[in-house]
Amino acid sequence: MSKPNSYRAGPDVAGRFGSHGGRFAAETLMPLILELETAYRAAQADPGFRDELDYYLEHYAGRPSPLYFAKRLTDHFGGAKIYFKRDELNHTGSHKINNCLGQMLLARRMGKTRIIAETGAGQHGVASATVSALFGLPCTVYMGEVDVERQQPNVFRMKLLGADVVPVGSGSRTLKDALNEAMRDWVTNVDDTFYIIGTVAGPHPYPELVRDFQSVIGDEAKQQILQAEGRLPDTLVACIGGGSNAMGLFHPFLDDDGVNIIGVEAAGDGIETGRHAASITGGRPGVLHGNRTYLLQDDDGQIIEAHSISAGLDYPGIGPEHAWLHDVGRANYVSATDADALAAFQLCSKLEGIIPALEPAHALAHVAKIAPDLPRDHIIVMNMCGRGDKDIFAVAEMLGVKL
């Protein structure tokens, strides 16, 4: 494949990133999806929209998030210099708030009066419930029954924020089914409802607009690393569920040739066991949830349930722009197992005083793999996209600790 002039030009007018992306949606939703695109283009052209978003990002979410040199982990691995982009310090505890604020402002511009969202780990659900409380709109969050069980603290948090949490009992009862159910709600309530999708997936223009709202991560990180080190990083590392925190970090660096980009998928029990959530490593292109991308599926095109210790990574697909970056070779996609992530979770807590979410613990697990063999002047920026408060009960159980 020939190298494009820019890796940041996508998607095309049809919402494609190479052969991925698109608008594979039911007719009932299509007029709305087109209206969303029109509204988004108008918002992009309106400086007032950006100003308002920046206001809330700064004064409500607490941006910019710090870029922190993780000295003790760096010393521990004895190789590359490790920086964390501290998006776990955002209000609500993850990067999800960046996107929710953006989509909420868009929903208000469109005159929508009701919010729906899907959630896996509950972080996107909490962020959606939060912005709904902030702007006084009713919010319904769909969450798989399995995830409701393993993310109890976030379920209660959403309820405190005034959201309706609907447990989804269909299919595999995890994130993909929550997404199906949110789509079913949307198709039923097209007139008044805005669907805040939580990752860089779904029909065009969602992958694009979620990426744009998350790119604040990479934009800040670029300035911050230039200030700290006087140069760009050598390697970026981020975990991938649908891929929004990763795309937010990666996108501003895509045209910086020297920057090596690594996305870390969840390998669950191990790729070879078949019980994992690594769509690029273990999947094939297919069409689900409005776009073409790499999917975990059987020979007959039936979707295979994903498996991961992390509810936020437990998704059988990946955002279409990542699928394309993989195809053209601009980014590398690797994986980390449950056990690797659990070890990284504990190491980070002890050495840095930062309890990471299980999702970025996967990114850290890969950093742990590569950092020791890299030279001391090699700079890694890893997205610490969420804090682990939500995970402590689940982790305690896995470690056999009774609370």
Place this chain on the structure above:
Amino acid sequence: MSAMRGGRTRIEARFARLRTEGRAALVSYVMSGDPDLETSAQIMAGLPAAGADIIELGMAFTDPMADGPSIQVAGLRALKAGITLSKTLAMAAEFRRHDTETPVVLMGYYNPIHAFGVPAFLAAAQTAGIDGLIVVDLPPEEDAELCLPALQAGLSFVRLATPTTDEKRLPAVLANTSGFVYYVSYAGITGAGSVDADTVASAVARIRQHTDLPIAVGFGIRTPEQARDIATVADGAVVGTAFTDAVRGSLDPDGKATATTVAAVLDLTRALAAGVAAAASEG
């Protein structure tokens, strides 16, 4: 297969005949492989004699985003019993050996077709005597994927028009539609709502200004009375969830077919066909 016997003509011939009879079509949905391959094949074989004019053969999918619980669960039953797209096509081919006239339209989602491969799928569908395709997640924006190749291959591509399809968009939705237009009577998922004949009548009138194709209406038709009301204002009444409910209601506690399963579906078909016929005698 020659163009003469191709899918478009079988659907056209069916609607032409119904026009001379002065009545609308009963379009019956059967989920392929639900609750098992053998039973669904028996149901399919019995549908024409019970009064179904067109058969919509459901292709099971793990993630049917536009379907309510009844059709979701029917698909999962079929998958659990081992249905695949190849087996669905083989079942349609077997049906076609005994029935050369009843149109069969495959209905489902794109991914199983994508995985099969579009050219291979179209060839296999043609060989199996399939007449048309309804693929829920392929709007006109994605026509290059399957719609255009299907038309090229002589299969109909039946598009859904919905209450949200406005005047501006309607021509694009109808542009590559063939066989018939499927009007979805309410914004929502299958099995969730109830059809309103007056609203449907004005929607059908609106669509008629843009096309000469027959217009069938589905979503929310469960009873013979509703079928009659819709048959009065449209060229066809599509019934889906009522059939998957009938299958479910007939199963044993383990979800297996019983002696009443086939009869339950065919009895319902006869009742609905009587409803459609009643519209003709009134009209």
